[in-house]
Amino acid sequence: MSNPYLLGADLSYVNELEDCGGKFYKDLQPRDPFTLFSDEGSKIVRLRLWHSPDWTTYGTLADVKKSIRRAKGNEMAILLDFHYSDNWADPAHQIIPAAWSGITDTNVLGDSLYNYTYSVLEELYSENLSPEYVQVGNEINSEILMEKPTAENGPTNWERNAALLKRGLQAVKDFNEAKGLNIQRMLHVAQPDEAKEWFASAAKQNLSDFEWIGLSYYPNWSEFDLEQLSQTISFLKNTYQKEVMVVETGYPYTFRNFDGANNVLGEGSDLTGYPASKEGQMSFMIDLTSSVIKGGGRGVIYWEAAWISTPCKTQWGTGSHWENAAFFDAANGNEALPVFDFFSHNYQIIDN
Template sequence: MKKWSLVLAVLAGHVAGCKGQAIPSAAPDRFVKGADVSWITQQEKEGVRFYQSDGKPDDIFSILKNKGMNAIRLRVWVNPQGGWNGIDDVLVKAKRVKAAGMRLMIDFHYSDNWADPGKQTKPAAWQNLSFDDLKKAVSSHTTAVLTRLKENDITPEWVQVGNETNDGMLWPDGRASTNMANFAALINAGYDAVKAVSPTAQVIVHISNGYDQKLFQWMFGGLAAQQTRFDMIGMSLYPSAADWATKNSQCLSTVQDMIARYHKPVMVVEVGMSASDPATANAFITDLIGKMRNVPDSMGQGVLYWEPQSYGQWQGYDLGAFDNTGKPTAAMDAFRH
């Protein structure tokens, strides 16, 4: 009994000594799990509604957070028809992102509409600019958007200078396959503008087909030769239900290769899979998140789904992750990992 009395006394003294001391909390998970939901204001304007898994109507950002997401990506167009994805629309959405306590990525397309591997069309107002003036336009547009956000106490954590720029941007001037130096100069113009307004923002160069290692070697090798300034590499990955495992392995190989060559972190900023096969989409995303999390030194930064809240063939898009009743499918549960 004396032995146990001594043990209890020691324990009591230890507890008393710790009384009033705060217990350290676990460090927050900095791995990025998020979505591009740039369609959201247009969808809501047209009456599209969203629901939690239990059928309760709710704000899209609450639904995404409930599924484990912590970041939102918003695209920016220069002078878009209807104003969607223009500076005013982006500010409305960015305010909601901040209110939801989520992290923000801004994605400059440098176009009045979609910019992607197949088209990198100059904004109408920039069509006849000299190359020097084109660089100034990139700088002034980037500055204007980020300044507008900053005036509303919003600073993005990441900024993409161009979207899916597999062959450069602002064609033909900045087409990488014909003038890598011009493409690099445009990126540098955007980079410098980002840093002037938001010095802490990480600048991303983004191309698609994360499984295509040769494409990434060509592009980033060319940019490195031009001493291009950027902080992070972004990639897209849209496999099919039949080949996702192979594409994920190839993507990881590309990630590892880029880190080894350029010592830059990598983020998969766009993924998607057919909404008709949510179970397979869940397996695909779960596996990809696991692979990115396991990249050494936290150099695999995260995974974002592209427009998961699109459903009912919204604008013809069928790679969303919500069902036709407006509720998240099983694909979204992957982001709880």
């Protein structure tokens, strides 16, 4: 019996990596990564979308379309991650796209966000590429659509922040009604440590018309262990009556660096009981998923599981900053690692 949970991977980098010559292997045979993930039990693919990046040709709508076709061709659902930025959006960087820079009127800016969200969904729909899930923002711990990094702007203006997020959510709702679809909407916050306070602030602004809470959980940046993560998921689910999913996580299978790009998960990013080894990575993912399920969560998505080392350049180096935490063994010709088993593990099915 197939488990009912949404287990998958963010595969946003794959097109770029393949264009740089990257190849993926299972049992020494080259494999299409989207097909491999599907065959191994992945049910969902997360894809990031930047507005108008001027530093890369990837992460654009054209690139996302290509990935959606590949994922849907392998019968995997899509979680479309609107960054609402021209570059990486995270808790400290929610930088407004250049196209909207200088718009100070919240209503006008909200209209821009609404129209952009709706038009993207319209274009995808016209090509039979509609996502099943949509993130309205990425790691939106701080105020969205800011001119400068958060540290330079002070505390969140929640009245403005909620008004803008509501416009993004409304765009998806209106699109659903117009097309007879049921695209699920998600708000995504980094780390369970901050989630209770964030969603409490959101509730005070009546920011409640969405279906999913998404969390990032990287243990080296969190004070919470797996049990506390589970408890937080249970609290969020029961308090706000939302489904909950971990949409970003990662764990190293080695601390070795295989290229000129420094590793994000370096020495000290492992946990007691889960060594930075092939087995440790697999055990962590299985136990993490079990903890999410115990708390009533419905899924786990691994961040950039296919970000292998290639001659591709990033903004910070040449290669991959994640090859030591990917699902492929950089020391063994990018052979698939045991961590793939987390997709097909026989988890206890809990009716929450």
